[in-house]
Amino acid sequence: xxSQIPFxxxxxxxxxxxxxxxxxxxxxxLNNQLGIILANAELxxxxxxxxxxxxxxxxxxxxxxEAISAAxxxxxxxxxK
Numbered sequence: 001x002x003s004q005i006p007f008x009x010x011x012x013x014x015x016x017x018x019x020x021x022x023x024x025x026x027x028x029x030l031n032n033q034l035g036i037i038l039a040n041a042e043l044x045x046x047x048x049x050x051x052x053x054x055x056x057x058x059x060x061x062x063x064x065x066e067a068i069s070a071a072x073x074x075x076x077x078x079x080x081k
Contacts, residue, residue, distance in 0.1 A: 027075040031068065038064035 041064055045057035 023075070023078050027071060030071050034064055034068045034071065038068065 038061065041057055041060040045054055045061055048054040048057055
């Protein structure tokens with residue numbers, strides 16, 4: 001919940017890693033953030049009553065799943081090289 005985040009919230013910079021060449025750590029952080037988006041979108045979708053807003057939440061769920069899949073695909077392609 002936003003109320004638990006100290007104000008002002010400054011998200012961590014994923015590019016401030018000790019080793020920028022560590023793609024595994026970068027993909028791990030990306031997956032964590034996408035997982036949070038997915039979980040919150042699923043909760044929102046389950047709680048909404050009206051059709052229009054529920055449909056919008058479902059689109060976010062679908063997009064988050066697609067983004068997770070794309071990140072996994074990119075990570076696998078990077079590991080093959």
